[in-house]
Amino acid sequence: xxxxxxxxxxxxxxxxxxxxxxxxxxxxxxxxxxxxxxxxxxxxxxxxxxxxxxxxxxxxxxxxxxxxxxxxxxxxxxxxxxxxxxxxxxxxxxxxxxxxxxxxxxxxxxxxxxxxxxxxxxxxxxxxxxxxxxxxxxxxxxxxxxxxxxxxxxxxxxxxxxxxxxxxxxxxxxxxxxxxxxxxxxxxxxxxxxxxxxxxxxxxxxxxxxxxxxxxxxxxxxxxxxxxxxxxxxxxxxxxxxxxxxxxxxxxxxxxxxxxxxxxxxxxxxxxxxxxxxxxxxxxxxxxxxxxxxxxxxxxxxxxxxxxxxxxxxxxxxxxxxxxxxxxxxxxxxxxxxxxxxxxxxxxxxxxxxxxxxxxxxxxxxxxxxxxxxxxxxxxxxxxxxxxxxxxxxxxxxxxxxxxxxxxxxxxxxxxxxxxxxxxxx
Amino acid sequence: xxxxxxxxxxxxxxxxxxxxxxxxxxxxxxxxxxxxxxxxxxxxxxxxxxxxxxxxxxxxxxxxxxxxxxxxxxxxxxxxxxxxxxxxxxxxxxxxxxxxxxxxxxxxxxxxxxxxxxxxxxxxxxxxxxxxxxxxxxxxxxxxxxxxxxxxxxxxxxxxxxxxxxxxxxxxxxxxxxxxxxxxxxxxxxxxxxxxxxxxxxxxxxxxxxxxxxxxxxxxxxxxxxxxxxxxxxxxxxxxxxxxxxxxxxxxxxxxxxxxxxxxxxxxxxxxxxxxxxxxxxxxxxxxxxxxxxxxxxxxxxxxxxxxxxxxxxxxxxxxxxxxxxxxxxxxxxxxxxxxxxxxxxxxxxxxxxxxxxxxxxxxxxxxxxxxxxxxxxxxxxxxxxxxxxxxxxxxxxxxxxxxxxxxxxxxxxxxxxxxxxxxxxxxxxxxxxxxxxxxxxxxxxxxxxxxxxxxxxxxxxxxxxxxxxxxxxxxxxxxxxxxxxxxxxxxxxxxxxxxxxx
Numbered sequence: 020x021x022x023x024x025x026x027x028x029x030x031x032x033x034x035x036x037x038x039x040x041x042x043x044x045x046x047x048x049x050x051x052x053x054x055x056x057x058x059x060x061x062x063x064x065x066x067x068x069x070x071x072x073x074x075x076x077x078x079x080x081x082x083x084x085x086x087x088x089x090x091x092x093x094x095x096x097x098x099x100x101x102x103x104x105x106x107x108x109x110x111x112x113x114x115x116x117x118x119x120x121x122x123x124x125x126x127x128x129x130x131x132x133x134x135x136x137x138x139x140x141x142x143x144x145x146x147x148x149x150x151x152x153x154x155x156x157x158x159x160x161x162x163x164x165x166x167x168x169x170x171x172x173x174x175x176x177x178x179x180x181x182x183x184x185x186x187x188x189x190x191x192x193x194x195x196x197x198x199x200x201x202x203x204x205x206x207x208x209x210x211x212x213x214x215x216x217x218x219x220x221x222x223x224x225x226x227x228x229x230x231x232x233x234x235x236x237x238x239x240x241x242x243x244x245x246x247x248x249x250x251x252x253x254x255x256x257x258x259x260x261x262x263x264x265x266x267x268x269x270x271x272x273x274x275x276x277x278x279x280x281x282x283x284x285x286x287x288x289x290x291x292x293x294x295x296x297x298x299x300x301x302x303x304x305x306x307x308x309x310x311x312x313x314x315x316x317x318x319x320x321x322x323x324x325x326x327x328x329x330x331x332x333x334x335x336x337x338x339x340x341x342x343x344x345x346x347x348x349x350x351x352x353x354x355x356x357x358x359x360x361x362x363x364x365x366x367x368x369x370x371x372x373x374x375x376x377x378x379x380x381x382x383x384x385x386x387x388x389x390x391x392x393x394x395x396x397x398x399x400x401x402x403x404x405x406x407x408x409x410x411x412x413x414x415x416x417x418x419x420x421x422x423x424x425x426x427x428x429x430x431x432x433x434x435x436x437x438x439x440x441x442x443x444x445x
Numbered sequence: 446x447x448x449x450x451x452x453x454x455x456x457x458x459x460x461x462x463x464x465x466x467x468x469x470x471x472x473x474x475x476x477x478x479x480x481x482x483x484x485x486x487x488x489x490x491x492x493x494x495x496x497x498x499x500x501x502x503x504x505x506x507x508x509x510x511x512x513x514x515x516x517x518x519x520x521x522x523x524x525x526x527x528x529x530x531x532x533x534x535x536x537x538x539x540x541x542x543x544x545x546x547x548x549x550x551x552x553x554x555x556x557x558x559x560x561x562x563x564x565x566x567x568x569x570x571x572x573x574x575x576x577x578x579x580x581x582x583x584x585x586x587x588x589x590x591x592x593x594x595x596x597x598x599x600x601x602x603x604x605x606x607x608x609x610x611x612x613x614x615x616x617x618x619x620x621x622x623x624x625x626x627x628x629x630x631x632x633x634x635x636x637x638x639x640x641x642x643x644x645x646x647x648x649x650x651x652x653x654x655x656x657x658x659x660x661x662x663x664x665x666x667x668x669x670x671x672x673x674x675x676x677x678x679x680x681x682x683x684x685x686x687x688x689x690x691x692x693x694x695x696x697x698x699x700x701x702x703x704x705x706x707x708x709x710x711x712x713x714x715x716x717x718x719x720x721x722x723x724x725x726x727x728x729x730x731x732x733x734x735x736x737x738x739x740x741x742x743x744x745x746x747x748x749x750x751x752x753x754x755x756x757x758x759x760x761x762x763x764x765x766x767x768x769x770x771x772x773x774x775x776x777x778x779x780x781x782x783x784x785x786x787x788x789x790x791x792x793x794x795x796x797x798x799x800x801x802x803x804x805x806x807x808x809x810x811x812x813x814x815x816x817x818x819x820x821x822x823x824x825x826x827x828x829x830x831x832x833x834x835x836x837x838x839x840x841x842x843x844x845x846x847x848x849x850x851x852x853x854x855x856x857x858x859x860x861x862x863x864x865x866x867x868x869x870x871x872x873x874x875x876x877x878x879x880x881x882x883x884x885x886x887x888x889x890x891x892x893x894x895x896x897x898x899x900x901x902x903x904x905x906x907x908x909x910x911x912x913x914x915x916x917x918x919x920x921x922x923x924x925x926x927x928x929x930x931x932x933x934x935x936x937x938x939x940x941x942x943x944x945x946x947x948x
Contacts, residue, residue: 213758215757243756275750296701
């Protein structure tokens with residue numbers, strides 16, 4: 020019985036107020052999963068079901084979901100690395116200048132993921148690399164888990180004996196094996212601020228992969244470790260020192276519920292400009308935008324560019340003390356839990372701006388639309404890369420960061436937009 | 446009798462010469478002059494002139510100029526030779542008296558806390574504790590001492606109560622309340638500038654002159670103002686000219702140049718002897734424990750650690766403030782401050798002057814929010830010794846005036862009166878309304894001014910504000926900003942009906 024024929028009908032299996040408040044403020048109607056719905060904000064388990072061979076179903080033109088069917092090509096640690104490696108080799112094969120290498124054989128422009136191997140499959144390759152730098156530290160991460168679960172550091176081969184055995188006994192490891200790990204070179208020279216280690220969480224919205232159109236949320240943040248960073252080996256087991264995931268930091272003794280150990284990206288920029296200068300700071304932020312776009316380009320060919328889908332990713336980036344950014348991982352379901360009041364506001368606005376772009380005018384969607392929202396609805400998003408426009412303009416058209424100003428007294432810190440300026444990367 | 450200008454000038458020169466004599470700059474200049482004797486361009490016949498030229502071309506004359514400029518900025522012009530030394534601290538007797546009473550109260554509060562908790566004001570640390578502290582020096586923030594029994598010695602609102610009760614005994618205000626009466630909380634007749642005078646004083650802030658923070662926003666093409674302003678800033682830094690830098694920052698500092706410009710204005714060069722001095726202070730901290738250390742810990746934990754912008758720098762704040770408390774060179778500023786450092790006596794020798802020491806060694810007892818003077822500087826300086834020196838200089842030039850009772854135009858009393866006068870003159874309706882609902886505006890803005898807005902403004906804006914404090918060598922801008930905030934929010938404020946709502 021359709022009194023509310025014109026209103027968007029929504030479902031979610033993620034009970035978070037920042038989501039629900041946004042749906043309600045648009046006057047959308049909540050329905051159940053088995054009813055006719057237009058918008059489903061689903062968890063990654065659910066998207067698997069929707070697009071699986073056994074349980075999946077066709078989506079109609081007026082249905083939109085918040086994940087791409089095979090997002091894991093980007094968001095699983097092992098697949099992300101695999102796709103980037105493949106992308107680099109392809110560029111190298113076609114002689115692209117982007118794939119240029121230096122005298123040590125390292126990619127000049129595409130070396131943004133720490134050296135990574137899959138375990139147990141690449142165990143022997145890993146050992147070879149490990150022996151080149153026996154004093155290095157490596158970080159073991161389970162492929163399928165999030166929030167810092169199951170992560171540990173090693174600096175001795177004996178600590179991963181188990182995978183050595185596994186590599187000898189199993190000749191094939193299924194992609195979805197729960198025991199699959201990646202092992203990456205640990206960045207032991209992170210940039211420290213106030214003596215503390217941090218990582219960057221940036222939100223990136225992708226509305227289509229082919230052509231690639233992606234947006235960067237201006238209000239990312241830094242997550243600081245509550246305990247002083249020390250590269251000393253005795254602290255390897257202290258996860259509070261090394262991991263910046265809020266889920267882990269929250270249980271440390273020093274966790275503060277007012278600021279949650281988080282800094283805005285504009286604070287980071289102010290600090291770096293003041294202490295390191297403007298050129299190197301601009302260069303850093305340009306590089307960060309660059310590596311995000313390259314990671315998306317790397318997976319674009321293998322992504323199922325289903326027109327019912329959009330996705331908001333949480334990018335985790337670490338900056339080392341030479342001001343080089345490293346891509347650590349990409350999250351398909353960035354946390355919507357709020358650890359502080361500021362956090363709640365940020366996430367609320369993030370969802371709001373995301374919905375404004377993904378569901379134009381807040382009306383019943385038509386997945387055949389051109390996915391080109393007008394500038395006015397972007398909110399705190401900025402165009403990061405628009406392949407269609409880039410192809411028509413010539414040189415890559417992307418975001419060139421420009422420092423904005425905070426306005427007003429505390430509590431109102433929206434930054435002015437940086438103008439997207441035509442710039443040629445390298 | 447007015448001081449004859451020539452006499453005044455020669456007194457000033459004499460004082461500056463005396464202060465610079467024996468300074469490290471003096472010995473460096475002597476050394477440079479001696480070294481230059483080996484140079485071919487120095488001829489015996491024209492020795493004096495040639496050395497002078499050499500010092501000029503090698504940049505040493507500029508360093509001397511900067512040092513002289515610095516002295517002129519910090520020390521007030523000498524008063525009449527017949528005036529007693531207290532007059533350099535504070536010419537008005539009733540102000541001196543009020544400051545003295547306030548100091549007695551603070552010291553009493555500190556001593557009673559000391560007695561209650563049975564903690565000595567100072568004691569030597571056992572060797573094991575010294576070792577532990579040395580190991581933890583870079584992460585004192587992870588320490589969790591039990592601070593529950595400590596209270597801040599005072600908070601800004603306690604200080605406001607004192608200022609509200611200030612009266613000039615020579616001033617009879619028996620007239621009937623009239624349109625001209627001052628309706629604010631401050632009831633002393635100090636001279637404050639009005640808008641025309643402020644416009645003249647702060648002429649570089651007029652609407653037709655470019656300002657960073659406004660005219661460099663994303664919508665304005667950088668060719669209009671920003672590029673040229675940055676270029677000029679780089680030139681000023683290259684010339685290493687303190688006076689030019691001070692003039693330049695009145696229009697705001699580019700973020701990338703600010704750290705160096707401030708250091709130039711404050712004449713901080715972070716030489717090896719400065720680093721050594723800082724290390725010496727650090728070892729004082731390691732060896733002796735002071736009661737005020739706990740007050741500092743408590744303050745940092747209550748304020749900066751909870752601040753979105755500054756929590757990252759918690760450890761630096763301890764490294765600066767603990768050393769600051771032990772720095773006896775800070776005592777010098779009491780020559781021109783209305784305050785006097787508190788004295789304490791070695792146990793059992795109360796009243797015996799030969800057993801008197803200043804407590805804390807730098808004579809400054811921290812209050813609630815004190816650490817917020819240091820916090821914004823952490824965005825600019827990440828090397829502890831330089832951070833320390835910049836803060837110390839900022840304190841002895843500016844911040845001390847915000848918590849001592851004086852008639853100085855940059856003193857907190859004048860700032861409060863300036864704020865109230867501006868508001869009452871230009872926004873009378875708002876002023877009366879707020880007064881009616883029991884929300885005297887100064888009750889809201891006082892804490893902003895005492896903290897120089899630290900913690901009340903986003904850091905990038907705060908730094909632009911402090912640019913102007915340095916540029917004009919005055920704190921009056923704090924009162925103007927406070928009044929401007931009220932003007933900005935006037936419409937909303939007219940609707941409120943309580944102090945809490947106004948806040």
